[in-house]
Amino acid sequence: MSQIQSSNQGSIEKKQFGCDCERCDLRDLFFDHVDDTILAEICSSKEENNYEKGDLIIREGEDLINFIYLRSGLVKLYRTDKEGKSQIIKIGKPLDFVSLLSVFSDTMHKYSVTALEHSVTCSIKLSRIIELAKENGEFALNLMQKMSRVYDQIIIDFLEIRKKHLRGRTAHVLLFFADSVYKSNHFELPISRKEIAEFIGMTPENVIRTLSEFRKDSLISINGKQIAIIEKKKLLMISEHG
Amino acid sequence: MSQIQSSNQGSIEKKQFGCDCERCDLRDLFFDHVDDTILAEICSSKEENNYEKGDLIIREGEDLINFIYLRSGLVKLYRTDKEGKSQIIKIGKPLDFVSLLSVFSDTMHKYSVTALEHSVTCSIKLSRIIELAKENGEFALNLMQKMSRVYDQIIIDFLEIRKKHLRGRTAHVLLFFADSVYKSNHFELPISRKEIAEFIGMTPENVIRTLSEFRKDSLISINGKQIAIIEKKKLLMISEHG
DNA sequence: ATCATGGTATGATAACTATCATACAAATAT
DNA sequence: ATATTTGTATGATAGTTATCATACCATGAT
Known part of the structure; x- marks a missing residue:
């Protein structure tokens, strides 16, 4: 998977280690304080994996052997109970340290990642x-700081969601995808209505119903998973006060 | 506050540093890996504070200057919004690293502690x-591991609470105090019904009503803040399935 | 091609929860 | 001592949400 190249005089400022870690977004965060020799060693021992939509990356309960981080893509972090019902804890992007959570708190993965x-x-x-x-x-x-920020954000989001009603929760999740994930008012939902429900503590029916309401009120337009936010200010008000 | 004593040949195995840190429950957790000279220095520079019931220990938004940990007592960790409504995140004992949370994630305290x-x-x-x-x-x-465990427990509790109805949530909080805090089926509630409501996402009226129901069903007895759990198994079933 | 499955959609109803009103006790302030 | 506030308690009602039923469409399997 890797072979050390001695030099690379290109315009890229980051150091080169013979694999593609130098192009990894997470590199700076993790490795700023680790010296180059060690970095090269890690770089050559790392294992890279590709997953398609729907693929399970980590299963809750599995032994925690590897430190797995998301280099690119989008994942959900969730728990499933005995009756098979899931609750989504976080939708994670790279830099969100998704798979990092609970890595240091137990010998098993506490959450699943898909x-x-x-x-x-x-x-x-x-x-x-x-x-x-x-x-x-x-x-x-450094790790501790990143992890702590991710945890705190999860807690704060849970508390915010808990204060809201159906419309507020649904607006919240739409604004989350628009502002925090896709940075656009037009995007394709990466999850089903059922998963939205698992994310914000509603039933799928009510997620669908509330989205339909928003559409009827011309706050958004819906075409399957394609969502366009039309009245962002109103959606924000609904998220905050209604 | 401290003066170095050179030796103490008593039966206590812990090292002595001239202040009472050697009797601190948190000492081992924090300082197992810190050498004695440094420990003595910290010990003599630490500041000890006493608080009565209701005293504010940390106010959300305050600058994060000190690493404050709970040596003895019981506290609530919570957030308050603009309308003055609070949500309790955690009831914290010593060893729970309550005041540790978010210490590394920001320059301000993210939560209040009372x-x-x-x-x-x-x-x-x-x-x-x-x-x-x-x-x-x-x-x-070591710090990271402790912190991570506390965070994970908060997340898991939030998810559990979210799945339950009024009776389940109320049973949950009673069992929490009985099993995790007081280790007894007879205890005095350290918080008001209103605070219980802020802890488990209900209204105070419904907390009171549900407690009354439990009393009428002879699951518990209530005398003001004195609670005695009579039918623990039934309470457990309610917490888990109803 | 057709069948089964899962996702989306909507309405009717039941279940659940919050709000409002009231009452009274306990704690605190003046 | 009395007044004020806060906490506890309960009922009635309104508001919110889940459940059940049904339907339709899209997808993938055989």
Whole structure:
């Protein structure tokens, strides 16, 4: 998968290690404080995996062996109970440290992760990451800060969602995809109405119904999974106060 | 507040540093990997604070200057919105790392903390803790693991609560106090019905009503804030399935 | 091609929960 | 001591949400 190239005098400022880590968005975050020799070693030992929409990346309960992070794509982080009902905790992009969550809190994965679109992950032996963290406090502190921010955001989102009614929750999730994921008022929903329901604590019927209401009120237009936000301000008001 | 004592040949196995840190429950967790000289320095620079029931320990939005941890007592961790409505995130005991949350994710406190009974906190300059974490990866990793566990538990509790109805939520909170806090089926509620409501996403009226129902069904007995759990198995079933 | 399946859609109804009103006790303030 | 506020308690009602039923479409399987 990798072979060390001694030099590369291109215009790219990032250091080169003979694999494509230098083009990885997560690289800076993780490895700013790790020295180059170690970085090259990790880089060559990492395992890259491709997943298609719907593919399971991590199954809740699996042994936590690898430190898996999302390099590109979009995933859902969720839990499933004995009756088979799922609850989505987070829709994760790269830099969101999705698969990082709970990596240090247990010996098993606490959440499942499934790809919502074509996604690429990189895996590094967790034992190696833990060694690194022990050897290198700056690296550990860096990880801790990122992880803490992700956790706090999940908590705050849960609290916000809990305060809202059907319309507010539905507006919330539409604005989340528009502003935080696709940065556009026109996008294709990466999840079904049922999954939206699992994300914001509603029933699928009510998600569908509320989306239809928004359409009838000309706040959005719907074409299958294609959503266009027409009246963003009103949607924002609904998310906040209604 | 402290003066170094050179030795203490008593039966206590923990090391002595001239202040009462050696009797602190949190000591092992935090400082197992920090060497004795540093420990003594921290110990003598720490600030200990006492709070009575109802006292505000941390106000959301305050600058995050100190690393404050709960040495003894019981606290609530919560957020308050513009309309003055609060949501309780966690009831925290010592070892729960309550005040630790979000310490590394921002420059401000993200949550407020108020004492629910007489509580003692210790404060250490956050900058010193960050230095320590940078210098000492084992210490940083240790912190990260503890923090991650606390966060994961909050997420899982939120998801569980979200699945339940009024009776299930109310049973959940009673069992939480009985099993996780007081380790007894007879205890005094440290919070009001209103606060229970803020904790589990209900209205105070419905908390009161549901507690009354439980009393009428002889599942519990109520005398003001004194609660005795009579039918624990039934309460457990209600928490899980109804 | 046709069948089964899952997703979307909508209405009717049942179930659940919040709100409003009222009452009273307990704690706190003046 | 009395007044004010806060907490507890309960009922009636309005509002919100879930469930059930049905229908249709799109997708993938045989």
